Amino acid sequence: MESDLNKAYYKSERKTDWRDKLRKEIKSKDRANLTRVRMPEADPNIRNKSNIEVNKGLTLEMALKESHRCLDCVVPTCINGCPVGTNIPKFVKYLELGDIAGAAKVLKENNSLPAICGRVCPQEIQCEAECTYVKKMSKEGAAIGYLERFVADYDRENGESTLPTMAKPNGIKMAVVGSGPAGLTVAGELAKFGYDVTVFEALHDLGGVLKYGIPEFRLPKSIVDFEINTIKQMGVKFVTNFIVGKTATIEDLRNEGFMAFFIASGAGLPNFMNIPGENFSGIQSANEYLTRVNLMHGSNKNYDTPVHSGKNVVVVGGGNTAMDSVRTAKRLGAERAIIMYRRSQEEMPARAEEIKHAMEEGVEFINLTSPIEYFADDKGHVNKMKVQKMELGEPDASGRRRPIAIEGSNFEIDVDTVVIAVGVSPNPIIQQSMPELEITKWNTIKVDEHMMTSVEGIFAGGDIVRGGATVILAMGDGRKAAKGMHLYAQSEVMAEA
């Protein structure tokens, strides 16, 4: 969070004439009496058979009305809730003024992927949770996420999209490993500082989890490509099919003139539960299932990649990835698409919106239940699972109540597809090729306050540092790392001079 440094700046900006004038146009009391806008959504029984985006986005009229709810507070606590420090009141007030291009410019100052964040950020526990309405008035927070999405979409669709202000090219080469949210953020920031940036991506397509993980109905791929194109227009180069640590080592790239590196290779290895029968075919990780569908177009018969998605699908887990998987299964024709979670709905890490959407679409929830064994037909394909009821005990290290098995509560469910979405562990490839890189006991890479690893000039961020986290936290790391890399490069240049 960078807002502490900026308090004075926010205050002075709030006092600019146009904002003073806007505030005076409508009384705070009247603003507070407006009801929060509702996001228009596609019909659940239509959308669960197609890939259309579920949230349709606000109309201009709805967005303007919602912008009036923002009180333009003296202390903009909402900014504290944003991992990339977006100047929220400023963009919302530009919107209220009707200057959408101005609002978009404010968003882009701190965030190179606003149309993505407006869709996938958990605003309800970030900016919107810090809104004065929530904190002091027991009202629903300003719909900051919806407005962010509206402004970014409007700006994109109306061709007014402009590049951010760029420093003069300095000719210094910087390498970014991975083109997911953390990598894209660093690339964009470093390009703004004037660096010659190359992003190396292991897969054949760019975007990382934004492409292989998050489904089309939640984040259209055309939007991801648009944001990546903007970064390309800023001069960033992208190399696909290139695994740093394998295709070439960091040392090789240093010899090719790269001064500093940012490792954002993501959370690689999917976790399994190590229970009997888990390796039967038809049982797959959420990463495999979603990659086959999203990246490889496995459900489209014009593509060669097959995917197992049957009539009775159980997805094990309660996070956003589990929701993405189960909603995908429904769309691929599952008659029963079931979430199986070992705690209760209250403890589910998935966003409330995802759970609500899944329920509307006909997903069944079997909570307080956990698999203990799988069975297969004579071809080795899963056909049944044995599960066990759980009850909640005392809170564990995560602060959530620990699930405890209830003896004698076993029962069986017929299944033909199982998706395991119980988290991921960091990808081991970079560490395998660089033993000098210090790692934690969870195999994540250790970094200092500038996101620099134990090896000078090598920075890291996103899931390879955090384990499994969110898009916006990865982006926050990216912004911090870009500053760290800028400082590092400056000191290197000084030392050489």
Place this chain on the structure above:
Amino acid sequence: MFKIIDKEFLSENVAKLVIEAPYIAKSRKAGHFIILRINENGERIPLTISDADIEKGTITLIVQRVGVSSHKLCAMNIGDIILDVVGPLGKATRISKVGTVLCAGGGVGVAPLFPIVQAMKLAGNRVVIVLAARNKDLVILEDKMREYSDELIIMTDDGSKGKKGLVTQGMEEVIEREKVDEAIVIGPAVMMKFAALTTKKYNIPTLASLNTIMVDGTGMCGACRVSVGGKTEFVCVHGPEFDAHKVNFDEMLSRLNAYKDKETANYQEYLKELELVLSN
């Protein structure tokens, strides 16, 4: 963009492709593999690197026509472009001087065996090779293997070349005759299963290089998982080589068939379309 520089058929259904991939040519070691995608609609398929030329910046792949993707790949010609090639993937073979190394290759598994044979020989080992195939037309890389070995035994199912019999018979002949310090087996899963049972009888440390179904090949999806000594391992990042005596080959065989119905149906459809095109 990865250009095909050279291509020839080693047998009716096995093609050798030389592909421009300078970075991979430079960084690959024995045991490594790549993943490729022919075109925008293609699937990602893992193939072991059979050879490389650093100066020319090329890698050599050997492909057997078994399904849609391999058929399409075998139909590509010199000058054609493969859209995506990524690697080298997996851990390299640990090469050291151990004494006598018995290398057994079955079918197209002989291709990935070659760089290991080469490295083992250059490390100063006595290298004895058993090459197995159904018949004489399917024996590949014989001359190259001979060049880097002290002895080469060929086994064919029908006796049309070398000796008649299975790979395990050739292996036992060697094991009963001389002290073998290490064995490496690469081939179809069934062949590796029985080759591993054979060396286990004699307590010979044995490596098997596994070729499972993969999607990304970088540890992300877990499609390639196998049980090794009761523990789940990912072939792409923990392998592809494992202690052959600990691999659960039956589970691996079953997982290799995970998409068989769909694959067979797609292949039949593809062949039918191909016939239509040809007859027109």
